[in-house]
Amino acid sequence: MALKITVIGTGYLGATHAAAMAELGFEVLALDVVPEKIEMLRRGEVPMFEPGLEELLRKHVAGIEGSTERLRFTMDWAEIGAFGDVHFVCVNTPQRHGEYACDMSYVDSAFASLAPHLHNAALVVGKSTVPVGSADRLAAYLAEHAPAGEGAELAWNPEFLREGFAVNDTLHPDRLVVGVRSERAEKLLREVYAAPIAEGSPFVVTDFPTAELVKTSANSFLATKISFINAMAEVCEAAGGDVAKLAEAIGYDDRIGKKFLRAGIGFGGGCLPKDIRAFMARAGELGADQALTFLREIDSINMRQRGQMVELTRQALGGGPFLGKRVAVLGATFKPDSDDVRDSPALNVAGQIHLQGGQVTVYDPKGMTNARRLFPTLGYADSAVEAVRGADVVLHLTEWREFRELDPAALGEVAATRLVLDGRNALDPSLWRAAGWTYRAMGRPTA
Known part of the structure; x- marks a missing residue:
């Protein structure tokens, strides 16, 4: 008989996982505690x-x-417990x-709500990024409750x-890691992921602690690589x-x-910053804090990049205060395609430039609603051209394809000054300079 799958939590991870499990041929029942989110998803809309x-x-989606x-x-929860053979827990683990x-x-809370309804044998699968040691505790909780x-x-x-790549990453993962304690659990997960395994996705079987450490280790390595090149940008400056080069x-x-x-203004988002900080905190609890002291400097380099972009903008505008200066910002999201x-x-x-008196106008292809909610006092435009109109300087801060394909000559017609600062080192300097712009990027003072 075909396995039935449940997904608990329908945020970014859960909604993607639920849809992908259905695509792989399973019957799926997904749960959330937010009524508005459930209503959206039932209409086939994602939040x-x-x-x-x-x-x-x-x-x-049914209906x-x-x-x-x-x-x-x-x-x-009772419906979830009765329905599922395999329950995926996909809830958020933010920074405290x-x-x-x-x-x-x-x-x-998810485990406390689910456990009383598990009357039949079932496999509960954690997908959330958690501190190492959590799985041992949660396994004991399930067995008891x-x-x-x-x-x-x-x-x-x-x-x-x-x-930006979540659907493909779920259906065609570059690796599958499972921390299990029994052959039955491994067999069930091989059945769930039979299609990607058949395509050649590596299937790595580990113990609980190793599985918990993989995500935070991978994110720490990526953060280190990003901050390394940003540190080199400081030296190049x-x-x-x-x-x-x-x-x-x-x-x-x-x-x-x-x-x-x-090199650029650094990483952000809901994963990398909070994951490396949680990793440091957990290492300290385990008495291994010295092993991860380098992550504190990684975090510091990353946060410093933002202030350096503000200073680069100030210097490009003559070195004085931002008061009365019009600044166009291309990009609001932490990365493109999101x-x-x-x-x-x-x-x-x-936000920093705005707080220092600059007149800031932001444009982003997809992030405007969320940006307005977070920074309601910034100015917002409906297009790149409108954001740049009358600007003394243009800051390129999220590397959307739309921005790489802009016509610098057309933008130059509406800007007060043809001055562009590339905070992502992603624009073509020769194109912008050919259109009469002064181009400057982080870590490239003479390029």
């Missing part, structure tokens, strides 16, 4: 922008004409307020989704070097590689 997700959702009807949504540590309250007792097993299966040269070394070596503005370096820079 965030993610390329391809809404189309995939509408292909499978939509022409759908497979494999995917339904509920707020009833005022601390570096991870807030486990949503995960703990589920009516099925030890028949309610736990596995840990970290997610590796990249915003001081020495008169060109960080883009430096990155190209070291990127040819296959031990290093080219990816994540574009509407996510959580801990966005672009919005942080825009």
